[in-house]
Amino acid sequence: MSLKSWKEIPIGGVGFKLSTEIKTGEWRALRPIIDQNKCTKCLICWLFCPEPAIMWDGVKVEVDYDYCKGCGICAHECPVKAISMVPEFGGE
Amino acid sequence: MNILEFKPKYPREKQIMMLLNGDEAVAYATKQSYVDVVAAYPITPQTIIVERFSEFVANGEVHTEFIPVESEHSAMSACIGAAATGARAFTSTCSQGLALMVETLYIASGLRLPIVMAVTNRALSAPINIHGDHSDAYLMRDSGWVMLFVENVQEAYDTTIQAFRIAEHPEVQLPVSVHLDGFFLSHTMENLYVLPDEAVYEFLGGPRKLVKVKVDYFDEEVDYALNPAKPLSMGMLAFYDYYFEIKTQQVEAMKRAEKVIVEVNEEWYKLTGRRYGDGLVDPYAMDDADIVIVVMGSSASTVRSVVKKFREKGVKVGVLRVRSFRPFPHKTIARLLKEAKLVAVLDRAASPGSMGALYLDVISSLYMEKEKPIVINYIYGLGGRDLSPLLVFKLIEELAEDLKRGFVPEEKVVRYLGVRE
């Protein structure tokens, strides 16, 4: 993606792209994996996620890996320990 | 235009004569300028500008939301927030208050918010001093604000109203500070001619108009303001990828401000019959002047009054008052000064380790000229020390000596005017 010149961007450094275009998931070192068998769908992870990168469609709880930064709060808060943090690169 | 035929829209007889000091004049101008938000810290070094304004608010004379905040840093922050939502915002401070505000000054200009601020120029501590000098103003020199220095109470009123027009001009969109010398203007009562409210309203074109911005996620251009219906992000991160471009935009806007200041000055003349040089500089007796004194603020009038006496004696001396310190009109100044033989630049603030800030700008303006005068620097009036007519008299005599000698030794390039040796 080529960067724009000063003549092409709006004034004041206003964000000219949607922030959703910035895929913060690239920053992640640890990946949360939800064990769907253990998950009770209590949605405490959904409540605590600061991003918010926990998706709930009414049936299943999933992580939006485009934006999840891997902070691990969901895993820490999960009352049934259904979420484990797995390194993105390298060993299991 | 034939001067004899020219009649301003509001000649003096259609204006109202008031007797106000500089502070009150600024407050009155703000009252007439349909300001939406005034946020200010009400304690020392605050002046009575906001005190008077808060009275207008209390009396229901203005629709303005007045926010008394806990510090000058918060005052500017509140103005930034207000201006970001599209409001016309104003504040006032000086001295240590301005120093505390510096961080947020850069944010106001960086976000391109057309805030107007009155600065009653005063010294910076230590030693503790709240009297008039330009130390506080020089502190904000590179903050990206348009900085206009006024000479008298009338100009303080006129310039405050003009400041909103300049700041909000679509080509500018930068904050503007109006600098009136602490005590010398802020506490001096003079005859003041004010416009009727409706004339100011018309001159400003009513409330603030927003400029449009184009962002990728809306099909049409949207107002540059925070609005939940058309959300924008302001104050984003921009690292080495975009910071430079955004600053370049600011620099270019400042260049365009030069033209706008001239236009607004001319328009004001058509409205009121008053103008200040070309808006950027206000020259006096410069045409054949061998010696020129460059000065800013209220001292210009004292200098001019003494220069008149020397002119009567046949001494070819002139005065160049700089009204727009930022943007600095380099080209105009070079054109006006290049034919002089000796130029003295008066700085009302010291820059330890360097020379006066105004002096540096003047000499850099002249550097590319083939023929240029000798330019010397005088530091004067620190901490409110009075520039008396007698001191100006001595100054001009000293300059006449230098001119006769024809050269100035290096150690005499920077001098002090009125300090005890």
Place this chain on the structure above:
Amino acid sequence: MLVEIRWHGRGGQGVWTASNLVAAAAAYGGKYVQSFPAFGPERSGAPVLSFTRVSDEPIEVHSMIYEPDIIVILDYTLLSPKIVEGLKSGGVIVSNYTGDVDFVFERLGIKRGDYRVLLVPASKLTLEILRIRATNTAMIGGLLKLGYLVRLENVERAIKERFSEPLAEKNITLVKRAMEETIEV
């Protein structure tokens, strides 16, 4: 013509207000004016200064007044040779004072005839009419005695704009009485 007045008094006596009132009265008479204080330590009782310029032409100076045409002294305890420093020859001294006239010349270190000297029983009249110690408006009565500079009706207008009733009316009475009782020595 430019007339420059330097006011001497003590913090709390209304030195700046006096200067503003005279400037306003002169402006109502069609003059260009300037009025400003010289702030020292802002304490009640400390010696303070104020300045007034009145001119037929727009005023082009923004500095303190070093060579006044008129010196007004609101508090006779301030009388000293220092106070008349810079007074132009033929200048005027207007002082708040009741008592032995020789004392005034002695304290100022001047001879009779050096300057015009006007004495206003300002403290006495102010205590009597306003029951306060701010001698500022009474001193304006002394200035009115000079016969140039400002007119009584313009002083009245300036006082009415500055003070609300009944204080304005009392001050006007005071100014008139002070004008009557001012003596030139």
